[in-house]
Amino acid sequence: MAQRATITQVAQRAGVSIASASRALNGLTSATATVEAVRAAARELGYIPDATARSLKLGRTLQLAYAVADIGNPVYVEMMAAIQEVVSGAGYRLLVTNTGDAAGTVDLVTSLQRGYADGMVLSPLRVTDELVAAVAQSPVPVVVLGRMPESAGVDTVAPDSAGGIALAVAHLHAIGARRIAFVNGPADTIPGRVRGGAFVAAAGPDAPVVSAADFTAAAGHAVAHALLSGPDRPDAVLAANDLLAIGVLHAADQLGLSTPDQLAVVGVDDTELGKLFRPALTSVDLGASERGRRAAELLLERLNDPHKKPQQVVVPAALSVRRSSDVKGEPMADDARAPHQQDQEGER
Amino acid sequence: MAQRATITQVAQRAGVSIASASRALNGLTSATATVEAVRAAARELGYIPDATARSLKLGRTLQLAYAVADIGNPVYVEMMAAIQEVVSGAGYRLLVTNTGDAAGTVDLVTSLQRGYADGMVLSPLRVTDELVAAVAQSPVPVVVLGRMPESAGVDTVAPDSAGGIALAVAHLHAIGARRIAFVNGPADTIPGRVRGGAFVAAAGPDAPVVSAADFTAAAGHAVAHALLSGPDRPDAVLAANDLLAIGVLHAADQLGLSTPDQLAVVGVDDTELGKLFRPALTSVDLGASERGRRAAELLLERLNDPHKKPQQVVVPAALSVRRSSDVKGEPMADDARAPHQQDQEGER
DNA sequence: ACCGTAGCCGTAAACGTTTCCAGGTACGCA
């Protein structure tokens, strides 16, 4: 419960002025004798400089923010972990906020004017004109995860959804699929729109597309059950994310369709869930971790050089082929997954 | 772009002193005319008070920290989501840090002396004497997720691991299991030790226990494969977490053992993964979300009243029975919970 | 007519730092 020591006390104890104390502690020009005296005094008092006062004076908080619509979504968590690593490696603290709906996002960006953070990585659910305006007005740099009109003049990091989905469609064609359906999430979301569009581009305008109520397994199950019971049953399904794909697998199982022989299934996001599911899920890896890392790096770069030209980074996609679409299918080649350290919680 | 307006500019434009401007904006005693003038000036200038200066003056940052060994672990994420909700509802921002090893945790707690946060929720990997000391010395309140010696004089929130595991063992007995094995994680971790001990207490000293190399599905698969191929094959397995349990299910499937008839499987943590897996996994719900919520609430309460007596909250466990241990095999209500009598202290 | 009081206001100090600036000392060199 020791009351926090201030630099004034340190200076007093060392017998110097606070100016000298500050200089000595910060390694500015200072006689070695005073440096030693100040260091000693600081050590004895347990002095640690106050972050708030320092921020006020320096005009930088050493804090960065990560704003996301829904923490709890594994993809965002993966990004967050990557961001946290980069950011803390650079000596910044990370603030995590969830924005909720679109209005909340705008509020959050404008709230940056309070100056509690030196920059922000923003992962918006939807990109409205209002949001673009808010981001453009922001007093501190913002890096957007996703695409934004170039006019916003902001750094962005986007996945190559189109490329990834093209990979998946090509793969399904290669294994002999004749009729590929797309199980999308809500079409009024960014990923819904983008991924839906990419699928149409890759599979042609005649390929069947259905939209689930949201991006959950339950919604995927519901819509897939109808799709697979109807006429013209597809022999392959590409889902807009892994959860939807799991829902599709549930429906297929329920309807007695064998996977991958009667129905090949591919997801998007390449989550841990898909790797562990049986049959293990083929999935498009959109590089969430890499996107988070790049976004954080871009933010740091911009903090160093506020006037550099805004960049639009696109992270390449890859396809992880697993049992759910592997028609050649050796029985259990399922452990071909990259090992992932997974330490359990430290509770008791 | 627009340089941030300060209260001085607002005051100038409104034709009053900064003191009056501050009062007007903060709703202190002030003539309605000046209030209006100041409000108008603030609106026109887009004035938003600076968080750092405010913090310095008020001595509170309106920030709370959540420190955890490994973000990315779903259990911690669940807690984080709950904490974030409580904390932001109370007008605080949330800083998220991952501590890495034990030394990092201690450093982090002492770094609180920088005063960048008004309090912290700490989820330590291991509880060392050094950590206890650091927490006790902390200038701001710390709430620990997990147990701590009462001498630390700190609020804690812990799961009822023993109760939860007892529930699971009782359930397995009830469905007719004769020989229940425990698949533990590494015994030198906190959860490994606690859960292992709880199992022995519940199932007796003769029940077989094996330890996997870590808390992953792959490790669970490896150790379960040996266990299930050996003599005296158990007819039920309780795993120390859901990932291990999934590994057990993989092994059972590979060995042609049907679940739950030939082998019932139960996990711990009640994760989304277990719910979505087929067969859906019965799991002990240790209330991660509830623990996070309670911890955040305790922290807020302590901020309001720094002198109240430290509380040791234990969150009750529940069992979510699903297909992997449901021998009757009725179509099930996924959320069937077996409530456990458990005195819960500190209801507000 | 006077005084007490209530209401509002501005000046200035304070929070804990960093940093500009001017002054002081010591020293080397002419």
Add this chain to the structure above:
DNA sequence: TGCGTACCTGGAAACGTTTACGGCTACGGT
């Protein structure tokens, strides 16, 4: 001896806010 210079130091201002304090005005009661 005198002067320039290099080095170090302390005083004070500044970052943007809140707030204690005292003064002013207006007003109502005696």
